[in-house]
Amino acid sequence: MLKMEMLRGFATVARTGNLSDAADALGRTPSAVSMMLKQFETHLGEPLFETDRKNRLTALGTFVLEQAERELQQFDNTVRAIEGYARAAHGRVRIATVPSVASTIIPRVLSRHMPDFEQLDLEMRDMDSSSIRHELDRNRIDIGIGTIGEHVAGLDSTLLMRDAFGVICARAHPLAAERGPVTWEALEGHRLIANSLSANIAAEPARALHRGSLLTAQNVASILGMVQANIGLTILPEMTTWAAAQSGLVFRPLADKAARRELHLVKKHDATLSPAARLFETRILETVADWNRGDAVRP
Structure with a gap:
C-alpha cells in the first residue's frame, strides 16, 4: 500500500x-x-x-x-x-450588529487587529436587533450585537456596554441653548420624532411622550436629517450620534439615568464557533473593554 x-x-x-x-x-x-x-x-x-x-x-x-x-x-x-x-488564520466569519456598533466598535476591532483577519472571509451586516435574532435563529450569522437581552432561549449572551439615551436637537432649537441633563418634563410641548429605540424606554413619562407623537421614523439618517431641519427633536443612544457624526446637532443627556440601552454580544447556544469566529469574538470583547475604560478615543 x-x-x-x-x-x-x-x-x-x-x-x-x-x-x-x-x-x-x-x-x-x-x-x-x-x-x-x-x-x-x-x-x-x-x-x-x-x-x-x-x-x-x-x-x-x-x-x-x-x-x-x-x-x-x-x-x-x-x-x-x-x-x-x-489557527483562525483562514475561514469565514458572519457578524451582524446594530448600525451604531457597526460604525464605531467594529472599525476599531479591524483597525487594531487587521493582521489577524487579512486572510479571513468577513461578512459584516448592520440591522436592527430583532433582525439579528432572526438571523441567529436561522444560522445565517455567527455573532450578533444588539439590544437582545441576557435571557433569550437558545442564545448565549454577554453584556458589552450600557449606552445612555439623550435628546438630539438642531442648534436652532430652544433646548439647544440650555446646558445640562434634560428632564422628561422639559420635553413636553416639543415635537418628538419617535423611533424604535426610544420607544423601548420603560419610564412612563417617555411612554406618554411617544403616545403623543405624530411623527415616527426608523432610519437613523432620516431621523437626524429631520432633526437637523428643525422639524422636531428625537431621543437616541449617545453612540448613535457618534456614528452619525453630523454637524449642526446638539446632544443633551437625559436626567433619567435609567434611560439606557444594553448592548449584548449573542450567539447560538448549541453551535460551536469556528476558530476564526472565536478570535473575532475575543477581539470584540477586548476592544469594548478598552472602550468602557475610556482607553479608546471616541468620536
Whole structure:
C-alpha cells in the first residue's frame, strides 16, 4: 500500500540526487530512506532509479515523480488550509450588529487587529436587533450585537456596554441653548420624532411622550436629517450620534439615568464557533473593554 510518506521520500531523493542529502531533508537516516525506497520499488515491481547512486530516474521513476509532486503539492495545500483554519488564520466569519456598533466598535476591532483577519472571509451586516435574532435563529450569522437581552432561549449572551439615551436637537432649537441633563418634563410641548429605540424606554413619562407623537421614523439618517431641519427633536443612544457624526446637532443627556440601552454580544447556544469566529469574538470583547475604560478615543 502506497503511503504519502513513500511519495515524499522518493520525491526528495529524486530532487537531491543522493540518499545522504535526502535523509537530511527528511530528518531520517540514509538507511531508513534506502529501505523505504526498496519497499516502494518492491510494491511497484520495477526500479525507480537507473543506478544505486540515485542520480538518474528510470522511465517509471520520471512518471512517478511527476505524479508524486502533484499529489504532494495538493496534500501540503490541504494541510496548510486545515491548520490555517484551526489557527483562525483562514475561514469565514458572519457578524451582524446594530448600525451604531457597526460604525464605531467594529472599525476599531479591524483597525487594531487587521493582521489577524487579512486572510479571513468577513461578512459584516448592520440591522436592527430583532433582525439579528432572526438571523441567529436561522444560522445565517455567527455573532450578533444588539439590544437582545441576557435571557433569550437558545442564545448565549454577554453584556458589552450600557449606552445612555439623550435628546438630539438642531442648534436652532430652544433646548439647544440650555446646558445640562434634560428632564422628561422639559420635553413636553416639543415635537418628538419617535423611533424604535426610544420607544423601548420603560419610564412612563417617555411612554406618554411617544403616545403623543405624530411623527415616527426608523432610519437613523432620516431621523437626524429631520432633526437637523428643525422639524422636531428625537431621543437616541449617545453612540448613535457618534456614528452619525453630523454637524449642526446638539446632544443633551437625559436626567433619567435609567434611560439606557444594553448592548449584548449573542450567539447560538448549541453551535460551536469556528476558530476564526472565536478570535473575532475575543477581539470584540477586548476592544469594548478598552472602550468602557475610556482607553479608546471616541468620536
